[in-house]
Amino acid sequence: MRGSGVGASRAGASALFRYRELAAEHRWERRALRGVLACSAGVVAAGVSAWWAGPVVAVLVFVGHAVFTRVRPGPMANWRRGARAERRTGRRLARLDPAGYHVLHDRALPGSPANLDHLVVALTGVYAVASRRFRWGAGLRVEDSRLWAGRRSADDVVRTAVQAADTVAKILSGEMGDRVRVQPVVVVHGARLRRDGLRQGGVFFCPARAVPRALEGRPVILTSAQVAAIAAAGERLLRPMMETLFVE
Numbered sequence: 086m087r088g089s090g091v092g093a094s095r096a097g098a099s100a101l102f103r104y105r106e107l108a109a110e111h112r113w114e115r116r117a118l119r120g121v122l123a124c125s126a127g128v129v130a131a132g133v134s135a136w137w138a139g140p141v142v143a144v145l146v147f148v149g150h151a152v153f154t155r156v157r158p159g160p161m162a163n164w165r166r167g168a169r170a171e172r173r174t175g176r177r178l179a180r181l182d183p184a185g186y187h188v189l190h191d192r193a194l195p196g197s198p199a200n201l202d203h204l205v206v207a208l209t210g211v212y213a214v215a216s217r218r219f220r221w222g223a224g225l226r227v228e229d230s231r232l233w234a235g236r237r238s239a240d241d242v243v244r245t246a247v248q249a250a251d252t253v254a255k256i257l258s259g260e261m262g263d264r265v266r267v268q269p270v271v272v273v274h275g276a277r278l279r280r281d282g283l284r285q286g287g288v289f290f291c292p293a294r295a296v297p298r299a300l301e302g303r304p305v306i307l308t309s310a311q312v313a314a315i316a317a318a319g320e321r322l323l324r325p326m327m328e329t330l331f332v333e
Contacts, residue, residue, distance in 0.1 A: 094325035096175025096190040097168035097216075099200055102330065104164035123147035170218040170274040171202050177272070177296045178203060178214075185309070186300070187316035192323035194252050200326040201249055206316040209303035211257070211267045213250040217242055219276035225283070225290060232285045234276050243286040246271050253323070260318040272296055
């Protein structure tokens with residue numbers, strides 16, 4: 086993938102894996118329940134109306150139940166939406182020039198069950214990038230020194246982004262023998278946000294469509310040799326999250 090860097094894992098790989106794991110649980114029970122509901126509804130509809138209403142209602146109930154189990158709030162839907170957001174961010178980051186931008190996706194953070202969605206090492210700096218899917222249409226804003234997505238507080242997103250960036254900075258600094266500054270960035274999906282983004286608690290919140298331009302538009306602070314060295318260190322020290330899922 087253009088701009089992805091050699092050996093990088095796929096964006097959203099571990100989130101998609103976890104979604105599929107949850108979706109596989111009790112799959113046959115859900116299908117059996119769906120069939121029973123559809124048949125029952127069809128029989129009732131045929132009994133109280135015309136015969137043709139039975140098959141129509143059965144199909145509608147079957148499809149409706151399938152859609153409901155897919156989109157209803159819960160861990161399964163959260164993992165699916167998270168994977169989709171990471172893949173979309175990955176496609177945006179792939180537009181960066183690979184000559185000056187190295188991108189690693191879906192990396193494990195040592196000492197933490199969490200992962201780093203994307204690491205960008207560029208001439209303009211090092212970025213710990215998180216993809217976050219907010220409620221569609223919610224306005225992302227700072228009010229009373231707090232971050233809000235609609236009526237809900239999003240301060241936890243700030244804390245998580247800062248912690249991830251600090252962890253990566255410590256790892257890379259220790260390996261490089263010099264301080265490596267890592268900027269936390271949150272790529273926003275779903276929520277409304279002004280094109281130039283916003284900053285809160287040291288975190289830059291950027292609309293997904295503007296990510297390449299936002300990173301490319303910053304001042305150059307690293308040399309090509311530094312970028313290559315830091316990217317290589319990140320590749321060595323930050324394992325693909327998928328590898329950790331199968332470690333006994």
